[in-house]
Amino acid sequence: MLRTCVVSLLLALPALAAEEEDGGVLAELDAGAAGEVPSAPAEATAAAVEAPTPEPLFKKVIDVTGYGMSRTQFTRARTWGLVPTNDLPQLQQLVEFNAQVKVSVRPHSYLSTDVSLVANWGGFYRGVDSAGREVALPDKQSPQVQPLVSINELFISHEFVPELNLLVGKKRIVWGTGLAYNPTDLLNPRRDPTDPTFQRSGAWLAQVEAPLSFATFSVIFAPTVLKQTAGIPTHVLGWPTWDLKDSQLHYQLAARVYTLLWDTDLSLMFFFGNRSIDDFEAKPRIGLTFSRVFGALEVHGEALFQTGSPRDFLNGACVASTMAALQCSIAKTPYASKAQLTSTDLRPRVLVGARYQFSDDSLLSLEYLYQHDGWNRDHFQDLANGLGLIPESRSLGLDVTQFPGASALFGGTTPDGLPVRFSFDPRGRHYAFLTFQKPRLFDDFTLQAVVIANLRDLSTTVTPSVTWSATEWLNLSLLGFVPVPGPDALAVKTPQGTPITEFGITPFAFRAMFEARAFF
Amino acid sequence: MRTLVLCLVSSLAFAAEPTAQEILAKYDAVMGPGTFEAQTEMTATREDGSARTYGMRFLKRDADKFRVWFSEPASVKGQEILRLGDNAWVYLPNLKRATRIANRDSFQGGDFNNADVLRVNYTADYDAVLVPSDKADALTVELKAKSTETAYDKIRLTVRKGDLQPLKGEYFGTSGQMIRSATFSEHKEFEKGFVRPARIVMQNEVVKARKSEMVTKSFKLNVDAPPQRFMQADLGK
Numbered sequence: 001m002l003r004t005c006v007v008s009l010l011l012a013l014p015a016l017a018a019e020e021e022d023g024g025v026l027a028e029l030d031a032g033a034a035g036e037v038p039s040a041p042a043e044a045t046a047a048a049v050e051a052p053t054p055e056p057l058f059k060k061v062i063d064v065t066g067y068g069m070s071r072t073q074f075t076r077a078r079t080w081g082l083v084p085t086n087d088l089p090q091l092q093q094l095v096e097f098n099a100q101v102k103v104s105v106r107p108h109s110y111l112s113t114d115v116s117l118v119a120n121w122g123g124f125y126r127g128v129d130s131a132g133r134e135v136a137l138p139d140k141q142s143p144q145v146q147p148l149v150s151i152n153e154l155f156i157s158h159e160f161v162p163e164l165n166l167l168v169g170k171k172r173i174v175w176g177t178g179l180a181y182n183p184t185d186l187l188n189p190r191r192d193p194t195d196p197t198f199q200r201s202g203a204w205l206a207q208v209e210a211p212l213s214f215a216t217f218s219v220i221f222a223p224t225v226l227k228q229t230a231g232i233p234t235h236v237l238g239w240p241t242w243d244l245k246d247s248q249l250h251y252q253l254a255a256r257v258y259t260l261l262w263d264t265d266l267s268l269m270f271f272f273g274n275r276s277i278d279d280f281e282a283k284p285r286i287g288l289t290f291s292r293v294f295g296a297l298e299v300h301g302e303a304l305f306q307t308g309s310p311r312d313f314l315n316g317a318c319v320a321s322t323m324a325a326l327q328c329s330i331a332k333t334p335y336a337s338k339a340q341l342t343s344t345d346l347r348p349r350v351l352v353g354a355r356y357q358f359s360d361d362s363l364l365s366l367e368y369l370y371q372h373d374g375w376n377r378d379h380f381q382d383l384a385n386g387l388g389l390i391p392e393s394r395s396l397g398l399d400v401t402q403f404p405g406a407s408a409l410f411g412g413t414t415p416d417g418l419p420v421r422f423s424f425d426p427r428g429r430h431y432a433f434l435t436f437q438k439p440r441l442f443d444d445f446t447l448q449a450v451v452i453a454n455l456r457d458l459s460t461t462v463t464p465s466v467t468w469s470a471t472e473w474l475n476l477s478l479l480g481f482v483p484v485p486g487p488d489a490l491a492v493k494t495p496q497g498t499p500i501t502e503f504g505i506t507p508f509a510f511r512a513m514f515e516a517r518a519f520f
Numbered sequence: 521m522r523t524l525v526l527c528l529v530s531s532l533a534f535a536a537e538p539t540a541q542e543i544l545a546k547y548d549a550v551m552g553p554g555t556f557e558a559q560t561e562m563t564a565t566r567e568d569g570s571a572r573t574y575g576m577r578f579l580k581r582d583a584d585k586f587r588v589w590f591s592e593p594a595s596v597k598g599q600e601i602l603r604l605g606d607n608a609w610v611y612l613p614n615l616k617r618a619t620r621i622a623n624r625d626s627f628q629g630g631d632f633n634n635a636d637v638l639r640v641n642y643t644a645d646y647d648a649v650l651v652p653s654d655k656a657d658a659l660t661v662e663l664k665a666k667s668t669e670t671a672y673d674k675i676r677l678t679v680r681k682g683d684l685q686p687l688k689g690e691y692f693g694t695s696g697q698m699i700r701s702a703t704f705s706e707h708k709e710f711e712k713g714f715v716r717p718a719r720i721v722m723q724n725e726v727v728k729a730r731k732s733e734m735v736t737k738s739f740k741l742n743v744d745a746p747p748q749r750f751m752q753a754d755l756g757k
Binding site for chain 1: 566567568572594598605613614617621626629668669746751753757
């Protein structure tokens, strides 16, 4: 039998040889890429093969997308707290219409815009009377309820050659790898860590970028917008002569080298700024970022290295007592100063974090932020002393909003005026950001909880939310914001003995909001 | 004489039968050819029977460079995905930035995972052996992951005899449980001499009511795909 088969095989050799000359199976394997005809099945050969049509050299494309959003928010003013609530509307209604348009204006050039019209209403203000009793206050036009136009982005981009492109206009460019916070972001308005998708506003800048095979080089010049009308900058770089606050140029120059090395995103940044986002003058800074995935675990980090600090520090001598505060007021000694602005000591800000994706697509993210220039316990004690003076200061006509960070306590807007759910201005040294997200619960629901914690006093802000994707174009969300004071043992205390923790002194007891967002 | 004919036929069949590696190479050539651009539509059917449809454009270059632009529905329009070697990023227009994603992540919440769509390189990722097939006109190979980085621990891939077009895939997790199964159908000649399935239905074998269907609307080979389109800095542009 074996011999018979060998003979049969020999007989078959000519046929096999003929097949081999045609390339055989291996030739067919390459046919797909090489464009040769494989032995297609009957149904495939029956399929109509369209004649190739020549591609137009340039096809103008206008791409429009956006959304309409309604946000109804109730805030319970903490009138019994130390921070005044007079400018905090308890009921707020915000309506936003956003349009994002991208137009290819010529080959390798496109114009892109992202504009929001925001209408805002607020009312039901609450405060305390001279006897300390809670009272209703008349409605007013507080900064939080002004209608506005926000040009989040408006830029033109041109690619001279694939290795060189230019971008001019307003754009949000984020080089940092942090999810909740980016210490290396010296260009853009800060985003809300509980709602990073809401802050899309960028900075006016010009960027030259060279994406090469081994690295991408970017250089940005961002003149600071000093005055603007309806979102359109009217004065950049320097103050107008009729409102000459200083004669300096305000700008940020930034350069970055990005490379993918050993499956790790690595960026080295250099900044040189002059009175840009802060009061630093001719300040060089260096930034580093990395990000890598290990299976389902992503780890990342970013660090900003700078000398000195632009942070406000309370003048402890001025808040030691009512008498001291009065003396400072009479002598025009500021309650706060940038005491470390010209320091030559290294003051790094570092964020490290990890994100784990579970098999059901649930996501757990934990980040730690260290700010060397952040307030220590003594600095927070100065704040507590100052807050303890508020009741008396009010009656003496002192302006408590001069306290550093007061805007974060009172307000809910970004520097460019766009309302945010939660204004986060980390003043301490150690923070943790914890995010858990469980998508597709009953297919259409997403549960999320964000916890921001000051690790010194363990005060936190807890932000639970549930989002229902009712249709492909409509999301309905219910959110809560609950500040939780840390333990008294870790709190600093006012002279009256009231414990003070960072998130324990927010001017609201809780906040709840309902949001409907319809995409188009 | 009858024996001779049988031997002849079996010898011919044996000689012409491709190896497991050749089947894998053919799969990669069909499902992820060197450079191409494609318009596709993915419909994800959920447990309650409702469905979500996503429109997207793919651009691929070399063996390991992949880019996806989402155009539908409005809630995900502007999202992009980039895969470069073992690395993948997603660009979210609302965040205005790219974040890294893992190979195992679900592709837009459907039943395909990112590796199914963005990493068609079985030759590099799996060792394969031929195993007996359920069908007489098909060949089956069993794939075993070369590393723990792959989306599946084991795959049983069935292809059509003759042109080796994929017909069926069964995908197993590390526990040995079948977690997905795919049916490849409507094999179509998108360009002269290039045939591939126009429809892939990925059945969720853990939650039987779930499945996702990927339909290829157009498929062009050898398109212009500059390397800059496959850089992280290009996301969002």
